[in-house]
Amino acid sequence: MMSNCADNLFFIYLTFDIDQDFNLNSFDYYNRTAAKFDSFNTGFRTIIDTLSGKPFSVFIRSDNQINQLYGGYDYLVRSSDLIKQIKDNNGELDWHIHLYEKKGDEWIPISQKKLVDAFLNDLKYVKEISEINWRIVRIGECVMTDELMRAIDQSGILIDSTAIALRKRGDDEKCFDWAITNNDFFYPSVSDYRTKGTPHLKVMEVPMSTILMKAPYDKEPLLRYFNLAFKTDILFHNFSSYVEKHNSLVTITHPFEVISKGNHGLVAYDIKTFHSNIEEMVKSVEACGKTPVFKKMSDLLNNNKRTRK
Numbered sequence: 614m615m616s617n618c619a620d621n622l623f624f625i626y627l628t629f630d631i632d633q634d635f636n637l638n639s640f641d642y643y644n645r646t647a648a649k650f651d652s653f654n655t656g657f658r659t660i661i662d663t664l665s666g667k668p669f670s671v672f673i674r675s676d677n678q679i680n681q682l683y684g685g686y687d688y689l690v691r692s693s694d695l696i697k698q699i700k701d702n703n704g705e706l707d708w709h710i711h712l713y714e715k716k717g718d719e720w721i722p723i724s725q726k727k728l729v730d731a732f733l734n735d736l737k738y739v740k741e742i743s744e745i746n747w748r749i750v751r752i753g754e755c756v757m758t759d760e761l762m763r764a765i766d767q768s769g770i771l772i773d774s775t776a777i778a779l780r781k782r783g784d785d786e787k788c789f790d791w792a793i794t795n796n797d798f799f800y801p802s803v804s805d806y807r808t809k810g811t812p813h814l815k816v817m818e819v820p821m822s823t824i825l826m827k828a829p830y831d832k833e834p835l836l837r838y839f840n841l842a843f844k845t846d847i848l849f850h851n852f853s854s855y856v857e858k859h860n861s862l863v864t865i866t867h868p869f870e871v872i873s874k875g876n877h878g879l880v881a882y883d884i885k886t887f888h889s890n891i892e893e894m895v896k897s898v899e900a901c902g903k904t905p906v907f908k909k910m911s912d913l914l915n916n917n918k919r920t921r922k
């Protein structure tokens with residue numbers, strides 16, 4: 614039975630990270646150095662059309678690597694047509710920063726001790742780009758430290774959405790720790806960015822939601838972020854139990870996963886699947902007796918102001 618009572622609202626935040634195109638067929642698939650954005654520039658309009666006016670949040674890259682490669686922090690907002698189309702269709706532009714440094718010919722994740730300085734340096738330039746709301750940020754590759762979270766807070770940023778709930782990695786490819794962070798939004802503790810506590814910072818942490826999924830190549834199900842580019846049966850296998858326990862969902866999708874072509878066990882590389890996944894999401898939420906409500910990241914700020922002294 615459907616109900617309109619406030620407790621049954623289920624808030625969905627559609628987010629897109631404008632990252633470089635990763636070439637699935639390349640031997641070095643995860644190549645940080647080849648930063649091309651063709652699927653954003655040529656294909657993002659198709660994604661916008663698919664959303665049919667639903668609110669969405671775009672985290673757009675603006676950082677030192679973009680500046681070095683393309684001669685300006687504003688490279689990705691120079692396509693003013695596309696930027697206008699995002700804003701005219703109920704989208705917003707928030708800030709996505711990858712903290713890399715150049716070593717020889719390669720771009721690699723910056724060392725931990727340089728994180729804060731690099732972040733603050735980029736922030737200075739991003740503040741001059743009127744199209745980007747720098748007060749809402751997501752750091753690339755889920756990178757975070759206590760020092761960086763405090764710097765984010767002190768610089769006046771109101772929402773950070775870097776967390777990937779309940780995940781931790783420390784391998785050759787990625788290094789982040791959100792192991793004790795659950796799917797709820799929270800104000801990070803001053804002494805541990807991963808969790809709430811007292812005293813806490815003023816910035817609100819909005820984790821990317823994770824749900825157990827089993828790809829064909831997995832031995833065991835793995836907590837993965839909810840990516841609307843994934844194959845439908847894998848994506849929704851455990852979705853209903855998530856909806857029953859939570860009242861919000863933060864999705865994350867990259868343009869190349871929808872626009873480019875590829876053959877992969879988990880990612881569908883298909884705009885039709887992306888579209889039908891949105892419809893499936895709405896149906897599944899309703900089937901759980903909740904009402905789906907689509908929101909932008911900045912909608913959280915209006916609530917935030919009311920609760921702050």
Ligand SMILES: [Zn+2]
Nearest residue numbers: 630632753754
């Ligand atoms: Zn990214």
